[in-house]
Amino acid sequence: xxxxxxxxxxxxxxxxxxxxxxxxxxxxxxxxxxxxxxxxxxxxxxxxxxxxxxxxxxxxxxxxxxxxxxxxxxxxxxxxxxxxxxxxxxxxxxxxxxxxxxxxxxxxxxxxxxxxxxxxxxxxxxxxxxxxxxxxxxxxxxxxxxxxxxxxxxxxxxxxxxxxxxxxxxxxxxxxxxxxxxxxxxxxxxxxxxxxxxxxxxxxxxxxxxxxxxxxxxxxxxxxxxxxxxxxxxxxxxxxxxxxxxxxxxxxxxx
Amino acid sequence: xxxxxxxxxxxxxxxxxxxxxxxxxxxxxxxxxxxxxxxxxxxxxxxxxxxxxxxxxxxxxxxxxxxxxxxxxxxxxxxxxxxxxxxxxxxxxxxxxxxxxxxxxxxxxxxxxxxxxxxxxxxxxxxxxxxxxxxxxxxxxxxxxxxxxxxxxxxxxxxxxxxxxxxxxxxxxxxxxxxxxxxxxxxxxxxxxxxxxxxxxxxxxxxxxxxxxxxxxxxxxxxxxxxxxxxxxxxxxxxxxxxxxxxxxxxxxxx
Numbered sequence: 001x002x003x004x005x006x007x008x009x010x011x012x013x014x015x016x017x018x019x020x021x022x023x024x025x026x027x028x029x030x031x032x033x034x035x036x037x038x039x040x041x042x043x044x045x046x047x048x049x050x051x052x053x054x055x056x057x058x059x060x061x062x063x064x065x066x067x068x069x070x071x072x073x074x075x076x077x078x079x080x081x082x083x084x085x086x087x088x089x090x091x092x093x094x095x096x097x098x099x100x101x102x103x104x105x106x107x108x109x110x111x112x113x114x115x116x117x118x119x120x121x122x123x124x125x126x127x128x129x130x131x132x133x134x135x136x137x138x139x140x141x142x143x144x145x146x147x148x149x150x151x152x153x154x155x156x157x158x159x160x161x162x163x164x165x166x167x168x169x170x171x172x173x174x175x176x177x178x179x180x181x182x183x184x185x186x187x188x189x190x191x192x193x194x195x196x197x198x199x200x201x202x203x204x205x206x207x208x209x210x211x212x213x214x215x216x217x218x219x220x221x222x223x224x225x226x227x228x229x230x231x232x233x234x235x236x237x238x239x240x241x242x243x244x245x246x247x248x249x250x251x252x253x254x255x
Numbered sequence: 256x257x258x259x260x261x262x263x264x265x266x267x268x269x270x271x272x273x274x275x276x277x278x279x280x281x282x283x284x285x286x287x288x289x290x291x292x293x294x295x296x297x298x299x300x301x302x303x304x305x306x307x308x309x310x311x312x313x314x315x316x317x318x319x320x321x322x323x324x325x326x327x328x329x330x331x332x333x334x335x336x337x338x339x340x341x342x343x344x345x346x347x348x349x350x351x352x353x354x355x356x357x358x359x360x361x362x363x364x365x366x367x368x369x370x371x372x373x374x375x376x377x378x379x380x381x382x383x384x385x386x387x388x389x390x391x392x393x394x395x396x397x398x399x400x401x402x403x404x405x406x407x408x409x410x411x412x413x414x415x416x417x418x419x420x421x422x423x424x425x426x427x428x429x430x431x432x433x434x435x436x437x438x439x440x441x442x443x444x445x446x447x448x449x450x451x452x453x454x455x456x457x458x459x460x461x462x463x464x465x466x467x468x469x470x471x472x473x474x475x476x477x478x479x480x481x482x483x484x485x486x487x488x489x490x491x492x493x494x495x496x497x498x499x500x501x502x503x504x505x506x507x508x509x510x
């Protein structure tokens with residue numbers, strides 16, 4: 001069994017209202033990949049956010065008193081902190097350079113996933129922009145998937161990923177923030193292992209494992225490869241949602 | 256750019272003192288993969304632990320008073336808890352069914368990585384065995400890598416992975432517990448993004464991203480595919496170590 005992940009070529013810089021399905025289909029053709037049923041396309045959060053107009057001009061953000069205070073404490077831009085507060089349910093930890101929040105989407109992440117890089121070049125070069133996460137990434141994935149199915153007749157999965165820091169370990173890893181047509185977790189509780197010993201508690205975060213693989217291929221910086229084609233995902237495709245990947249707060253020992 | 260991960264076929268059940276390099280080379284031949292420079296082989300912790308004799312017969316473990324107390328609190332087998340204590344630097348959290356520790360190897364994980372499945376069948380069927388993690392997984396990886404280089408002349412990377420639960424998110428994901436010839440993290444601080452904005456804090460956990468991908472292909476249970484061949488890792492191979500992946504305790508906000 002082979003899993004293959006291929007970076008899509010010639011994805012242009014994405015702007016608001018760009019049609020991502022269009023762009024992906026063109027790029028697949030240029031990469032010489034013929035889409036098949038059960039393939040998966042993985043998109044970086046940035047391109048989805050840009051297409052959905054989730055860009056904010058910092059000149060238009062007025063920080064609240066709370067944002068000013070938190071910005072001072074963490075040595076961050078108060079306008080960016082204001083957006084972080086607006087995008088979050090709760091602040092979990094702060095220190096210089098980092099604000100760890102529960103995002104409105106339900107996951108724990110640094111700086112509410114607000115991204116300050118690769119969003120210049122969209123207007124006056126002196127202005128500063130940031131990108132917010134998509135408002136409903138499962139739905140964003142579903143829209144791309146549906147349009148590709150309508151146009152090509154192929155049933156694929158679509159996933160949107162971001163890079164998150166983690167408790168305990170150095171280095172960001174790709175994680176899933178939205179998906180359609182792919183299982184989020186697989187519950188292997190009750191399966192028998194090789195000797196018939198029943199596995200007790202194995203729930204596998206397959207979507208996050210795939211997200212990490214795709215993130216590895218996207219890289220971070222100048223290469224600019226925000227879309228990856230996947231063939232050979234080793235489980236049947238099926239419906240998943242971001243929510244399945246999120247541990248309920250009351251079950252979390254590390255909040 | 257394509258990354259491909261292929262499960263190796265016909266890996267036998269591993270027993271103490273088995274030569275893993277031998278077994279991998281046979282399996283590569285059966286899988287019809289000709290090893291090339293810069294390929295990576297990824298091994299599940301279980302097979303390394305078995306080959307290294309890290310199996311323990313629970314009948315021979317005498318739990319300490321502390322283990323008995325902790326076992327009662329968590330509803331676990333006191334003999335297994337005794338081994339967890341021996342394998343750990345520190346207990347971080349406990350609740351029914353879970354003991355979260357800092358393992359002697361330095362990482363945070365559940366149950367000190369002690370594995371109760373797939374270790375039967377090694378003696379009297381009525382006896383119960385568990386597997387401890389390898390004592391020095393970087394060194395275990397290095398040995399396999401060196402022997403393969405000596406025998407084939409190819410310079411590859413070798414990684415040993417396990418499945419860990421995480422803070423905040425449901426589902427285990429594959430993570431690296433030892434490696435040789437592969438970078439552990441890539442420090443992208445100071446790289447320029449597409450618009451020349453300098454990325455501030457991006458350290459990418461590339462080894463863990465690759466570990467997650469391999470884990471996805473290994474599955475967990477009856478399939479029994481504990482080794483994966485990787486081609487197309489998108490960064491130059493180079494020396495890494497487990498230690499680079501571990502955040503120093505004093506820098507961790509979630510201990």
